[in-house]
Amino acid sequence: MRLAEIIAVGSELLTPFHADTNSLFLTEELNQLGVAVIHKSVVPDDRAALGEAFAQALERADLVIATGGLGPTEDDVTREALAELLGRRLLRDDRVLHQIRDRFARLDRPMTPNNERQALVPEGATVFPNDSGTAPGLWVEARGRAILLLPGPPGEARRIFAEQARPVIERRAGNRRMARRLLRVVGLSESGLDHRVAETYKQYEQISTTILATREGIEIHLTIWSEDAPEAARVLDELSARLVALLGEALVSATGETLDEVVARELSLSGSTVAVAESCTGGIVSARLTSLPGSSLFFRGGAVSYSNPMKTIWAGVPAELIEQHGAVSSEVAIAMAEGVRRSAETTLGLGITGIAGPGGGTPEKPVGTVHIALAGESGAEARPFLFGGDRDRIRHLAAQTALDMLRRRLLRGRNERS
């Protein structure tokens, strides 16, 4: 069992409102078992369309997983379409019926007759009971292939897969497994990064290297398929270490840790505390610093000083300074960082002021102008930026950059201590 195909069933997945997400965690699980996903499709709740999708998938893959369309309503025809294609009868499974009845009784809800349809099982199928819903998972073997039907709700699909389907697939999977490393980088362009590392990763032909620009920075995915797990780990670690050396401070983590996670960890480890005075980012930096458990250990407070008086009242920025340099200036960013650090009695203070747009820009200070300052024991540094894009992107990039400045400062502090 080496190649899988995933079919997401549901007419709502062919509207502009909903994307299939089940296939992402299924792919993660399958890859860990050494099974590659070679094709995915989204098919409406329609017998003919489903039959065709199953037939085509069975031509391509050893394992076909379909999610959705197992519910009680007449729209739900996944099991009927598969039974018809395979020429199998659908039989009522009394144990499943019993479990569904039990579930309704437990929830103290009346069971409508259409729920009985969920107890229909294609001849010869293995039933994977559903402890968190009504429709069970079904495992069918035919034409030398395996077909797994899972309910659509992600929680149910995930649980049935992990607890019941995964062991069956694992027994059939070969010895080939996927091993992976994820490096995260912030502060380089995609082409700048590739330029810096391409020569190195191209020396490792057995490793597939993918560079992906995301909203949170650039990801370097190193993937290897191998029957020799220790050797795969060794070669991945070797390339990873070489990339780490090449990337220097731009490397956020070589372990998949995100920028927010690294900042939180470094703040905790160093015993630092931080407070933020933010204007154009409107609270995003504070929200990210508090997104992880335990943040109250290092985060004291954030002043979202969205008007000039609040910069003075909460962050102690002198009104004259704002009048003299304008609210969007390095001087004010520094005063915000130092003021909030003083006010919250923290070791570090961040100050962010800028113009997120679309209004408010001038020829001297166009939309996207942002000043970010970081204050510590030994004074404050401010840096000017000009971010492109719309309001949402400018706010996001400003927050991202502020957190990255904090990360680099903590990193240098750690290197000095060690």
Next chain:
Amino acid sequence: MRLAEIIAVGSELLTPFHADTNSLFLTEELNQLGVAVIHKSVVPDDRAALGEAFAQALERADLVIATGGLGPTEDDVTREALAELLGRRLLRDDRVLHQIRDRFARLDRPMTPNNERQALVPEGATVFPNDSGTAPGLWVEARGRAILLLPGPPGEARRIFAEQARPVIERRAGNRRMARRLLRVVGLSESGLDHRVAETYKQYEQISTTILATREGIEIHLTIWSEDAPEAARVLDELSARLVALLGEALVSATGETLDEVVARELSLSGSTVAVAESCTGGIVSARLTSLPGSSLFFRGGAVSYSNPMKTIWAGVPAELIEQHGAVSSEVAIAMAEGVRRSAETTLGLGITGIAGPGGGTPEKPVGTVHIALAGESGAEARPFLFGGDRDRIRHLAAQTALDMLRRRLLRGRNERS
């Protein structure tokens, strides 16, 4: 042209890390033109797999749209696969080559020879120039069908589709169009909502009604396919008006406006100003209130008072009050709302304090306990909540609920004025 199929091309879309998102906005645009999407697939950067996917799609749909795989690298084989399937030659288009060269010159970057591949065009294709990237869109007609190739980056795909492909499709589409209304609801459960409105919407058989629970509340989608646009609008408006009457204050908008948009609009219209003191939500409420352009007109500031002293320093909460009732209490929430309102001199003040977890819970105040207060001219009200779920969900629900309390207050204020 009534039926479309979308193929997302890219091996990275068959990993656990990336889902196809282009198909969502393409579906939105196609539906507006009266074209239904009947099938979607994700295919690797592989000539044989792509050829098969195109062949199967051309059996099912009038219009096949493929996104991705048009880049400069050897992995990018979408145009080659299509040309091979259709038995067409690939010819170099000098105008496209010229545009690519221009683009590199403009960006002052060297153009590597592999970029010339992006100027290859299947015989007989129409070229849709790409103003924001290098690979142009391509429109090919064959076998009585149309095929549209778009670059993978969403911004480029979106722009080429909207500006160049859409008019071509519109000319070919029938008179049947999709019309839609989107109602947003906050503060009801999915089943509670359905119970309230099912009897009414079931009277409209020509309208397809879908109720979707999302992170931002519940959406009611009313959809109708019709050749008679005025009649479709009339019947949609009729059902929409009846639902509005049934939903009362739980209705956020009948126009698709989000909670954040409605709050921003009502604050602006009423000339109100607001400030926030938030603890467990860590800045999320401030970030949402400042997410839209023009927010500086009504938002003065947010105090993310994540530690007790900051509640006192920034929001004027007496230390004794915190000692007496605990930081997570209605009394402190009210003091935060009133204090921040006073400090920022706004008409309204929000105070939010709670336990987002996973730590910090006690038998009396378990994780998920949140107190939200709203202060105005005529005093303050506080409400206690117990939200379920993990840290992220609790923070999100607390922010959502605080903004909804603000919305309801503004709504009542407007009703009293009118």
